[in-house]
Amino acid sequence: MRQALNNFIQTKIFWPFVALVLLLVINFIMIPGFFQITVKNGHLFGSLIDILNRVVPLLVIAIGMTLVIAKEGIDISVGSVLAITAAAAASLLQTTSVPIAILLALVIGLICGLWNGILIAFLEIQPMIATLILMTVGRGIAQLITGGQILTINNDAYGYVGKGFLLGLPFAIYIGLAVFGIILLLKKKTALGLFLESIGTNMSSSKFAGVQPKKIILIVYMISGICAAIAGILVSSNVSSADANNAGLWIELDAILAVVIGGTSMRGGRFFLGGTVIGALFIQTLSTTIYSMGIRPEIIMVVKAIVVITVCLMQSEEFRKLVKQLKWKKKVSEA
Amino acid sequence: MNSEYMLKAENISKAFPGVKALSDVDFCLRKGEIHSLMGENGAGKSTLIKVLTGICEKDQGQIFLENQLINPGTAEEAQRLGISTVYQEVNLCENLSVAENIFIGREPKKKGKIDWKEMYQKADQLLKESLNIDIDVKQTLSSYSTAIQQMVAIARAVDISSGVLILDEPTSSLDNNEVKKLFEVMRNLKSKGMGIIFVSHFLDQVFEISDRITVLRNGQLIGEYQTNQLSRTDLVSKMIGKEWGESSNTRKKNAPKFGERSFLRTNRLEKKGSINPIDLTIKKGEVLGLAGLLGSGRTETAKLLFGIDSSDEGVLVIDNNEIKSMNPRLAIEKGLGFCPEDRKVEGIVGELTIRENIMLALQTKKGMFNYIPMKDQRVIAQKYIELLNIKTPSMEQRIENLSGGNQQKVILARWLATNPKLLILDEPTRGIDVGSKAEIRKLILELAAEGMSILFISAELEEMVACCDRVIVLRDRYQIGQLEGEQMSVSNIMEMIAEGAGVVEAGIK
């Protein structure tokens, strides 16, 4: 038991987990009824359920982003891809059935990811710059699809995806779990995880061992594209509309933040899917906390900015050196 | 102290974690001389230069510049004192103009703004007068060849320097005429009283240009010699470290058991600027050695065979199939394995565990979706950890935490796990402890006895003689000869490296 605890402390997930628990404890003390879950019409309601439900789009995108960051890349086009797929799904629903609309939306996400992957793997454009193109054009394309309007969706079957309940829990939670499960399976039951971590750690050693980086890069960006598409479907279904301008605005930043909080380094290498889940939950809980405590919600952005810088500083070797020096000096002056 | 010394370093010592890079080394550079610094890998040449130029801090010793004690702490400070260095990789900014590269940080100014006209004129004059080259100094540096870039770097160095110039492998990317031109420049600078330290792997060049030669080996000073009193053979033996005529280790192994069927064969395989046409054949169960000094083309050949670099010309045949374009993935499929020379950069994947590092090549061979179950992975990893005697508390340790020798064994295990038909070992015993060295040698012989072909590259000639069935000798990127059986001895190999095999060389010309 003690051994297990010690092992847990050693993992990268430990500190984000502590932060999340701390946040929940604050909520418990400050907000009465935060942990209360009520049953209405056979559905569960409550702040916790709400957090779990709302976090799903961010979580799905962050999981895709985790893979991208593991190979020392980044995908800042996910917000735009989300908007495109949301718009596409909404507009397709006017003419086709729900499964086809969803399928086509996923294919569009895949194509967006493939585009990014080709630019990065074959034209060797830096990931930030390559995905910048789609980030800029994407919202324009989304607006093109929606005709500049906010498309409303009146389809109960589609609405079930983002708003429905299954066995008392919001259906979106199951989708989040499914995506997490599939990617976890890819990591544990195929060599994708091994190759990805190998490329992210040491590209030339990996090439010498016969790993083909281009193939992996394509796969990873395509997964990120599909994840963005899933998030797009969830968001549009949940609010019953597709807003080309505001759907998924800045979600790329939240996703990067979730990944980094979860312990995956921006320098690539080892990645932690569980950590990303905790990171995403932390961000969503933070937002919910701020809303429900009655603090002006505008402060969220400032808090996020400070959290990003702090986490990055803690990962920075230069900063660790500085801290070590300061500690050492203190010791010397005490002696 | 004699005032004819430009630069004098005494009792320089420097240790890195785990390695004594320099111990008690003296070095003197006189006015108006070209002084070569020679040594094999790990001899301490680059460390000595780094100490002299302030990039590395020395642990012990003193440096005098024209009888003044100096202690440069940064590259900038050394430059200010008048010690300028031109590195192998040209350290200039390709995006700037030639003139700017010479004067950046010291641009001539007029009324507070940079005087471009003056700068162009001065640059033009400098290049013409001290280097005798006439180029458009307004052009960006990137539009010129490496040779000219090197010249520009030298021009900058000469302009800053007050008498000491260090050229660290300036010729490795130049062709013949360019080398000649560089030597003219060096002679010209020498006649003006400048002291030049010259580092090169090319024996011919060293003998052509230098007045004195200092030899280092394993971080120790072997000696300082006048070039005209030193023969090539002497130099090679001093660098490699066995005195001439010493009883040469002939093979202790039993008579070769390998068949006549060749596993891999090349016909005039070459890559321009890296290795000249090479013909070699490796038979099943044979240990073939590639001998030569650093930079002679041994690693380049290995990389060509494994498809890390692609060849321009020539034919590569494996198992009677001609391979059009090789890549590492294909090489693994064909049964090749490659332990690279630079273990840290090209071998280990630092963040991953020992098990994962062992499985990497086998997994790429099997493909991404044909995942090896964890249970099997553990069995395989455990098997090689025991077989190779890898010392680690657990296979789930990060490979970074192992010692050099154990890391090397993990890389070996990675390839052995793929059950290769040909294993290329580039300096597998470099920088590792004596015990591991012996174990790896023993393993090579065992593997060959089981029928595996091995291409073995090592700077330690005794090791090559002890392990190889046949040795191909390379010099200055040319294949110059081959030794086998009784002929294969340390002294014969050295002689061939130094003097070349006349017949073969004549054939190339």
Added chain:
Amino acid sequence: MKQSGIRINENNIIIVATLLLIVLLYGFGSFSFTGFFSMQVFLNLFIDNAYLIIVATGMAFVIITGGIDLSVASFVAFVSMVSASLLQHGINAYLVIFITLVIGILFGAGQGYLIYRFQLHPWIVTLAGMFFARGLCYLINTESIEITDNTFIALSDYKVYIMGENYISLGAVISLLFVAGAMFVSKYTRFGRNVYAIGGNVNSAKLMGLPVAKTTILVYTLSGFSSALGGFVFTIYMQSGYALHLMGMEMDAIAACVIGGILLTGGVGYLLGPTLGVLSMGIIQTIIMFQGTLSSWWTKIAVGFLLFLFILLQRLIVIKRGKKKILSLSEPTSKPETAGQHVTIS
């Protein structure tokens, strides 16, 4: 060997392409729409985009060192917010301008320090800066604040007449002066040249003894200052402060730099480039406006497409640079045979 005059080479090919693009776009507009070919329509490009010209030019310095500054748009909005809010409290207009410029300098220097001292990724630091500035805007006020200060209104109405009836605004004048200053700094000061050297090869710059730390921090400081100045110009143009001003404008600024020939990998580009980039984007917008039936999002798609083309062009130049060496010391005829053959002395 020596030549004078202008040659097309890899350094200026993009800027030539951009100039060509401007001429073509403007020609197309003039040909297609009546009233397009007028002096005032042309001058309006400068008036409407003055703030973007300033911000993009400041950003160009950062990009030339090989970095990026994503905080600019948020910071412009922040300046509009701070100015409007301070003016609301009756603080002297010139003092307000001074305060915002100082905040800009401090903000930029802070980002630069974090990036250099702790070797953090500029994208991440300035991304956080972007959140931070935008968040501060919301904290000041979530509503739009009208500016009623007389000095600001006077500055806003100030017109410089060129050729009769045609005029440009004070903001446009400031932006042109700023560009001229930037061009001077990039060409005639050591700081300017060090910026290029760092972008070309940071390690070489260090080995050549250039002040890399100081220059890096200074470059972000300059970008912070230009965002503040751009913010001021934008504020007198809009006459209001609003937290939602200019969402996503940082991408426009980056696009302007890319289209104007500033290489995103650093080291190459003329400081006039961003202005040309802004102009070509402005002309596209004007064409779409004149056209009438096309919706505004076509601007985004067209700009994105241009961005793609120019990034591709940049990439080609970088690839080509790796291969092409026009001059060698050897005679061209002797090179193929002698290459690599070893020197023989006997």
